[in-house]
Amino acid sequence: MTEALATDATVYRLFAAAYAVAAVVVLAATTRLPDRHRKYGYAFVGLFSLTAITSVVWSAGFGAVNGAGIPRLLEDYVAYLGIFAAIAYIGGASRRIIVLTAASMFAIRTFFELGSVLDGALGLAMLSLVVVGFVVLTSLLLWLGRQSRGTISESRYLLFWKTRNLLLFLFGMLIIVAVLPILGVLDGFSGNILVEYVDLLIRAGFAGFVLNNLDVLDERSAGGAVDLGDTSAAAAD
DSSP, X not given: OOTTTOSHHHXXXXXXXXXXXXXXXXXXXXXXXXXXXXXXXXXXXXXXXHHHHHHHHHHTTTTXXXXXXXXXXXXXXXXXXXXXXXXXXXXXXOHHHHHHHHHHHHHHHHHHHHHHHOOHHHXXXXXXHHHHHHHHHHHHHHHHHHHHBTTBOHHHHHXXXXXXXXXXXXXXXHHHHHHHHHTTSSOHHHHHHHHHHHHHHHHHHHHHHHHTOHHHHTOOOXXXXXXXXXXXXXXXX
């Protein structure tokens, strides 16, 4: 790779193009969906389009404050809060659990941004809180899986189980590859490529699972939404 190509801006633009292609593909697929399901397709078209736009804006150098990428930070809030809140919804969670899931993700993303711009012990403390937040998020979704078994249909539970496990694995990988350059273990350019790649896998993977299981989302819970204080687990998760 030439020196001209080996820039962070080039990486962001290449992945912006990938997101733009994904948006077009999903839009074409959405037009063939039943009317009741098109809202899900349009939501992913909006997500991919937003990510493409913010990647281009960030690659042009707009929105940088003390090294932080404000456009991508805001887009990550929209994407990750929305994705993990949706996973909780698929798992039959109550509104309170959905809000807690989104709040955990908000905290994780905020602590990471602070850890990436702060130096010394304070920066390390923020990165440590990222790990704590991920443990909390994982525990919450594992608990939800135990509680929702039997309250939602088997097909919906299977969709929840697959999306939860895939997204937690990929997000854990994202945290690792994002932290390595900050700790000096990996160079920034390689780190950016890996971060963008895992970011794309998370968004595309979740979209693929949902868009291929839209009929499952029509199924209603048999036992009501799972909320805090529910202690009986139908089966081990």
